Amino acid sequence: MEFQIWWLWMGLAAVFLIGEIFTEGFFLLWFGVGAALAGTLAIFDVGPVWQWAMFVVASGLLLAVSRRFADRFTHKQPPGIGADRLVGRRGVVLEKIDNMENVGKVRIDKEEWRAESEDDGAIESGTRIEVTRLDGTHAVVRTLTKEQ
Numbered sequence: 001m002e003f004q005i006w007w008l009w010m011g012l013a014a015v016f017l018i019g020e021i022f023t024e025g026f027f028l029l030w031f032g033v034g035a036a037l038a039g040t041l042a043i044f045d046v047g048p049v050w051q052w053a054m055f056v057v058a059s060g061l062l063l064a065v066s067r068r069f070a071d072r073f074t075h076k077q078p079p080g081i082g083a084d085r086l087v088g089r090r091g092v093v094l095e096k097i098d099n100m101e102n103v104g105k106v107r108i109d110k111e112e113w114r115a116e117s118e119d120d121g122a123i124e125s126g127t128r129i130e131v132t133r134l135d136g137t138h139a140v141v142r143t144l145t146k147e148q
Helices: 005-021 028-043 049-074 083-086
Strands: 090-098 103-110 113-115 128-135 138-143
Touching: 005 028, 005 049, 028 049, 083 128, 090 113, 090 138, 103 138
Parallel strands: 113 138
Antiparallel strands: 090 103, 090 128, 103 113, 128 138
């Protein structure tokens, strides 16, 4: 029994398509389509150079088109969504912040957050602060000067 190359192409297409099920982003799908097209050429006894050309061109073209299409409809999350909305916001210390004792609480707008000092120094209750970043569920803050 003679080995048929189209079996190899179709097997490769199946591997890519099954792999796509376990990944996200429609990346492997296009290689599966390219392999299936190359396998179709192999069934019609088209030479291996043309099979490889079909695989590379079809996969690359479909991948490029899908990326442009996906970029048009998926946008990066705008700043200020979720917890990131707190970065740059100002508030007041409700409970003394002391990184060594792992204590401290601030109010930012109407929300209360556990807080840490950016420079590891203690910040007294009533001090005005600004959120520099978030570290898990803690706001990392710095003290505001009188002019700010």
